[in-house]
Amino acid sequence: MNGQTPARHYYKKLVPSLILILNCIQFLSHPAKADPILLAFVFAVYLAFIWIIPYVASTAVSLCIFIGLWLLTDFFWAVSGQEQGAAYFLIVFLMIYAAFRLPSRLSLIFTACLIGGNILLLSSQGGSLNTIISNISIMLGLYVLFSSMRFRREARKEAERNHAELAKMHVQLEHAHKELQKAHAELQEASVLSLRYAVLEERTRIARDIHDSIGHELTSVIVQLQSLPYILKSSKEDSEKIIQNVLSVARECLQEVRSVVHQMGRSESMVGLTALRGLIHQVEERSGLHVSLDTAGLSEESWPPNVSETIYRILQESLTNIIRHADASHAAAVISNDKSHLYVTITDDGQFTGSLTYGFGLTGMKERAEKAGGSLTFSAVQPSGLKIELSLPLMTMHKEQKDEQR
Structure with missing residues (x-):
């Protein structure tokens, strides 16, 4: 139970059962005032109690079983008249089991009641003060001993539980750290790709601007230069006009190059119908x-x-x-x-x-x-x-x- 192995679970019941059986045999082998059948019956009830109590989940039911055993033991003690015999052994056994089984506060109250009941029984049977003090001292000492053992066991279990939780958290943190590293690597890769895409997009934009603007101007220059030899033969004035147009277009090409180099995203000269009419006028003048x-x-x-x-x-x-x-x-x-x-x-x-x-x-x-x-x-x-x-x-x-x- 509670995560224990089956072997350890049965071991915790076999050891107290063996102690009860050996002590029962010892008490039966020595003549006493108690009825052997009653003695065997009480020990049998305690033996059944050891095997049944681990399966009782309710604290209230467990307390009622402990109180019932206490009353049965006191009855056995009163009937047998034994001061230091089997009844006293069973009372001490019950107190030790309560120290392990019941919650701390309940076990302390139950032990106090057991000690008080012992004092009353010993006093009613004419027990001496030394005997009463001796019994109380033994019971208190055993209770402190076994309670401290229980506290150490619970502290060890709590430490093991905390250690397991910390180990689990450590595994989760390592997993989260790996996920963060993976996300960081993916983010870095995405940033690099985004930067490359931005650079490629900007290069494409610049290339397109050069092609659309400077390419258009250079086409006009080529057309006019191709017609220049024929015009030189026919009209000097027309040839001078073509040369001036070529120079003007070349200057505009230079201006376009500067605009592209300085990454001018938009040109105010290309706004509205006025710019379109100006473009058409230039084309008609330079190309025919x-x-x-x-x-x-x-x-x-x-x-x-x-x-x-x-x-x-x-x-x-x-x-x-x-x-x-x-x-x-x-x-x-x-x-x-x-x-x-x-x-x-x-x-x-x-x-x-x-x-x-x-x-x-x-x-x-x-x-x-x-x-x-x-x-x-x-x-x-x-x-x-x-x-x-x-x-x-x-x-x-x-x-x-x-x-x-x-």
Whole structure:
């Protein structure tokens, strides 16, 4: 019981049982005033008590059994008339068992009652004062001895229980420490990956800005330089004008490089329709491509800077691709909106018939649109040419405007 092994459990009952049996044999072998049958009966009751009491869980029931045995022993003592015989042995045995079995306070009270009962019985039978004092001293000494043994046993059990709990807590703490180490390692790995992703995203942004801005300007430079030899032969004034345009574009390229190097996330010069008209004017001057801008379906011209930049860069890259690859003479940009979306459509009359290869420019355009919460699609125009359709949500734009105003 209470976590003990079965062998130890039976040992704790066999030892007192053997003591009772040996003492019963000893008392029966010597003539006494007590009836041998009554003596054997009382010892048999004590023997049964030893084997039954461990299974009694209730303290009140255990106390009643102890009191019953005490009364039976006193009756046996009164009937037998023995002063130092079997009855006294059973009283002492009962007191020792109570010191082990009953709670501390109850065992002390029960022992005091046993001593008081002994004094009364000895006095009624004419016992001397020395005999009474001797019996009391023996009982007190045995009670203190066995009570201290019980206290040490309970203290040892408590220490073992505390040690087991501490060992369990230590195991739990080690497990928690390992979990924390694992979480720390995962967090460090996630931080490294997040940093790498941020660096990669920033590199992609810078590369896209260089491609969209500087690439567009350099395309204009190349087109004008390609036409310069022919113009030099025909008109000196036109050639000087082209050279001035090339220098102007080169300076703008330099400014764009500085902007990218200094990681200017947004450019105030790329806000609204004014910037788009300026871009179209530059393209027409430098390339000869005629570009029309239709804003008849536009009811709102106030856009957040990131949306303005998205439209500007996509229009810029679209015109650059038309100049480089489409061999077109005319391009058209239409901007409109409804209650939920802003729409930009760019078409040309170039040579595109349906086979489209996604390079860095087209991929960057789609990424810009998706990053702004919108979408970008490409389709063919009959009989030839390319249509680019951009859609951006207005609710996101309005929310960003309110956030920026805050």
